[in-house]
Amino acid sequence: MGTATFWWRARSISVGVGSDWRLYEARIQKRGIVVSTRRRSSSLPTLIVSSMPYEKELAAAKKAATLAARLCQKVQKALLQSDVHSKSDKSPVTVADYGSQALISFILERELPSEPFSIVAEEDSGDLRKESGQDTLKRITELVNDTLASEGSNSFSILTTDDVLTAIDNGKSEGGSVGLHWVLDPIDGTKGFVRGDQYAIALGLLHEGKVVLGVLACPNLPLASIGSNQQHSSNEVGCLFFAKVGDGTYMQALGGSTQTRVHVCDIDNPEEASFFESFEAAHSSHDLSSSIAEKLGVKAPPVRIDSQAKYGALSRGDGAIYLRFPHKGYREKIWDHAAGSIVVTEAGGIVTDAAGNPLDFSKGKFLDVVSGIIVTNQKLMPSLLRAVKEALNEKASSL
Numbered sequence: 001m002g003t004a005t006f007w008w009r010a011r012s013i014s015v016g017v018g019s020d021w022r023l024y025e026a027r028i029q030k031r032g033i034v035v036s037t038r039r040r041s042s043s044l045p046t047l048i049v050s051s052m053p054y055e056k057e058l059a060a061a062k063k064a065a066t067l068a069a070r071l072c073q074k075v076q077k078a079l080l081q082s083d084v085h086s087k088s089d090k091s092p093v094t095v096a097d098y099g100s101q102a103l104i105s106f107i108l109e110r111e112l113p114s115e116p117f118s119i120v121a122e123e124d125s126g127d128l129r130k131e132s133g134q135d136t137l138k139r140i141t142e143l144v145n146d147t148l149a150s151e152g153s154n155s156f157s158i159l160t161t162d163d164v165l166t167a168i169d170n171g172k173s174e175g176g177s178v179g180l181h182w183v184l185d186p187i188d189g190t191k192g193f194v195r196g197d198q199y200a201i202a203l204g205l206l207h208e209g210k211v212v213l214g215v216l217a218c219p220n221l222p223l224a225s226i227g228s229n230q231q232h233s234s235n236e237v238g239c240l241f242f243a244k245v246g247d248g249t250y251m252q253a254l255g256g257s258t259q260t261r262v263h264v265c266d267i268d269n270p271e272e273a274s275f276f277e278s279f280e281a282a283h284s285s286h287d288l289s290s291s292i293a294e295k296l297g298v299k300a301p302p303v304r305i306d307s308q309a310k311y312g313a314l315s316r317g318d319g320a321i322y323l324r325f326p327h328k329g330y331r332e333k334i335w336d337h338a339a340g341s342i343v344v345t346e347a348g349g350i351v352t353d354a355a356g357n358p359l360d361f362s363k364g365k366f367l368d369v370v371s372g373i374i375v376t377n378q379k380l381m382p383s384l385l386r387a388v389k390e391a392l393n394e395k396a397s398s399l
């Protein structure tokens with residue numbers, strides 16, 4: 001008889017019976033748990049169970065977001081007026097929005113062939129299926145193929161226009177509280193993208209309604225801190241933030257390989273804090289933010305940038321607070337917060353609605369929040385919540 005041995009490591013459990021396992025190995029991989037059975041000819045079995053949750057999903061997500069960022073950078077450089085057209089909500093939708101969504105959908109499905117595939121994503125192919133969308137569709141297909149060719153693999157696939165439409169429409173999933181769902185904003189901060197400013201490619205993964213990983217590619221975000229009063233000699237731009245549940249948040253240069261663990265700032269005095277908010281006053285009430293900041297005693301002026309790049313910047317301590325108060329009638333979507341929220345929480349921060357409730361990503365594509373979304377570190381959250389409550393009460397009584 002062999003001896004039973006248990007090894008405990010940080011994230012794996014191995015149970016071994018016997019010592020020679022050269023002859024047979026079978027692996028079953030299910031939901032991030034790797035179960036291996038190993039057996040030698042004398043039939044002493046070995047069972048190895050190790051937990052590497054979402055490792056391959058993270059690798060695929062980083063690859064997909066990095067390539068999509070390359071596509072977006074190319075388009076932003078050459079942004080032509082004809083790339084911008086309108087859809088019913090009047091927000092500009094660019095060739096890069098569709099291209100990024102098609103590319104990410106295609107790469108995730110290619111890299112993770114054994115998993116059921118579901119994406120909740122912002123864009124759909126409706127306009128591209130019309131006669132008037134045909135030139136745009138051809139342009140998107142060329143861009144996606146050029147980007148795939150730049151991946152460096154000899155055996156890249158060439159997508160047809162139909163493949164591109166199918167890849168975009170994979171994003172029609174409704175999400176919810178059961179199973180695995182990718183959540184994608186192919187370009188978050190379209191206004192910033194069109195202006196030549198900040199934008200992000202934001203990709204998260206939900207498992208049973210909870211965000212378990214997130215990747216944020218921010219092609220125009222400086223690698224150095226963008227907090228107020230910061231001066232740096234390097235002006236290199238392009239950051240990739242990524243986080244996996246329980247594993248912390250990391251940042252690397254887009255296209256680079258050296259990763260650094262990041263943490264939210266540990267300021268506990270609001271007077272020393274600075275805060276982020278939307279560049280666009282139409283997306284978030286600047287008046288409400290300034291009233292909250294005043295109540296807290298924040299001295300620094302707001303740092304206004306577009307997109308979930310705010311979550312990335314906060315996760316590495318560039319600023320201490322992010323305030324978001326959309327105007328009446330606007331409903332937040334999960335793709336605008338899934339990746340950003342895990343990037344911040346794994347870096348030690350807290351993301352809640354204005355009443356202090358955690359965000360609930362399990363209800364489909366909408367994120368129903370009380371009044372707005374607030375983000376900060378653990379130490380500042382109690383005083384921030386008090387200031388938010390006071391400012392909201394004052395606003396309500398003045399109406």
Ligand SMILES: Nc1ncnc2c1ncn2[C@@H]1O[C@H](COP(=O)(O)O)[C@@H](O)[C@H]1OP(=O)(O)O
Pocket residue numbers: 091122185187188189190191192277278279280282283284305306307308326327330336
């Ligand atoms: N009226 C609106 N109010 C709040 N957010 C909006 C509004 N319209 C679009 N957005 C979304 O808000 C996010 C950008 O906000 P900000 O840059 O201010 O943080 C984007 O996700 C943008 O969508 P999109 O992904 O289409 O750009």
Ligand SMILES: [Mg+2]
Pocket residue numbers: 091122190
């Ligand atoms: Mg949009």
Ligand SMILES: [Mg+2]
Pocket residue numbers: 185187188189335336
């Ligand atoms: Mg968005």
Ligand SMILES: [Mg+2]
Pocket residue numbers: 122185186187188189190
């Ligand atoms: Mg978008």
